Amino acid sequence: MKTTLPVAIMTVIALIIILDFFVADAPSVQWIKQSGLVLRSWGIVISAFAMGLGAVNLLRRHVVTISRRESGAFYSVLLVGSMLIMIVVGIGAGQDSPVYDFLFSNILSPASATMYASIAFYIVTAAYRSFSAKSLESWVLLLTAVVVMLGKAPIGAAISGFFPVAADWIQNIPNTAGMRAIMMGAALGVVSNAVKMFLGLDRTYLGLRD
C-alpha cells in the first residue's frame, strides 16, 4: 500500500491527462476531458504547497546555522530576515505595498539580472579553456559561435553585411535542424521514461532507490 498505491495513482492520473489531450471531443468521453482539466488545476494548488515545502527546508537549514552560531550565521540572518519580511509584507499587505515593491524592484530584479550577466564571464573563460580547434567539428563549432556573435552585435554589421545574414541563416536552418533532432530524441526519452514509471520500474520520485 505504501508503494504500489502511489504508483497506481500516479499512473491513472498521468493516463487521464494524456488521454484528455488525444481523445475526440465526443460527449461519451467528456468525463476524461473534465477530469484532465480538474487534475491540472489541482496540480497548481499542490505545487504551490510544494513551494512552501522548499521554503520550510531553506528556513530550517539556516535557522540551524544561526542557532549553532556556525560560520556564516550572519549571512543566514540576512537570508531568513529578508525572506520573512517578503512573506509577511507580501501576504499581509499585498504585492503592491511600497516595502514589497522596494525589495522586488531594487534588490530582486537587479540581483537577478546581474547574476545572469555575470555568467557571461564564466562562459567565456570556460570556452577559452575548452575550445581547442583540433578537429573539423570543433572548428565548425568555434566558427559558428563567432559568426553568430558577430551577427548579433553592431560591430558585425559594421565589418560586413555578411555576418547578420549568415547568423540569421545559421539560426534558422542548421540550428533549427540540430535542435529539432535533439528535441525529437528527448521526446522519445520522455515517453520511454514515463512508461518505466507507469510499470513501477522507476520509483525514485517516491524516494525509493530501485
Next chain:
Amino acid sequence: MSLDMGIWVAGLVTLAILSHVWKENPFYRIAEHLYVGISAGHAVVMAWGNIRDTAVKPLAEEGQLVWIIPIVLGVLLYARYFKGVAWIARFPVAVMVGIGTGVAVRGAIHGDFVQQISATISVGSVNDILLLVFVIASLSYFFFSRTIKGPVAAIPQLGRVVLMVAFGAAFGTTVMGRMALLIGRIQFVLGDWLGVMK
C-alpha cells in the same frame, strides 16, 4: 549622481554581485543571501496567491468542496517531517508526478515529435529541403542500434557537423544574451546611478 535610495541599493547590489568575478568576498555573500532570501519569500507569496485564487476562494465563496482534496493533499506533503507518517507524503507526490508526467508526455508526443515532423516535411524552398536533409542527418547520428558503414556513413557524419553548428549557435546566442544583460547593468551603474554616462 542619483539621490534615489532605491537606485543606490540596486547599484550597490549590482556591484556586490559583479565583484564575485574578481573573487569571493563578503559583499558578494551579503548580496547573494539577500537575493536568495527575497527570491524564496517572493516564491512563497506567489504560491500563496495561487492557493488563495485557485482553491481557497472557490471553496470559501462558492462552496466548491472539491477544492478540499488538493488542499488536503498539499498539507499532506508536510507529513515528511513526522517520522512515523512520512510515507503519507508519497500520495501528494504521486499526484504531482502523475500530473507532471501526463503534461510532459502529451507535450512531448504532440509538440516535440508530431509537430516537429510535420514542420520538417512541409518542403517549399531550398532552405526547407536543406532543413529536411539536416534533420535526417542529425537524427541518423543518434542511431546507435547498428554501426553505419560504407557510403551512407557520410549521413551521420553530416549530422555531427550540423549538431556542432547548432551547439555553436546556441553558445553564441547565450553569450550575446548574457552580454546584453551585462551591458544593461553597466548602463544602469554608469548612467542611472552615477550619472557619468547618458
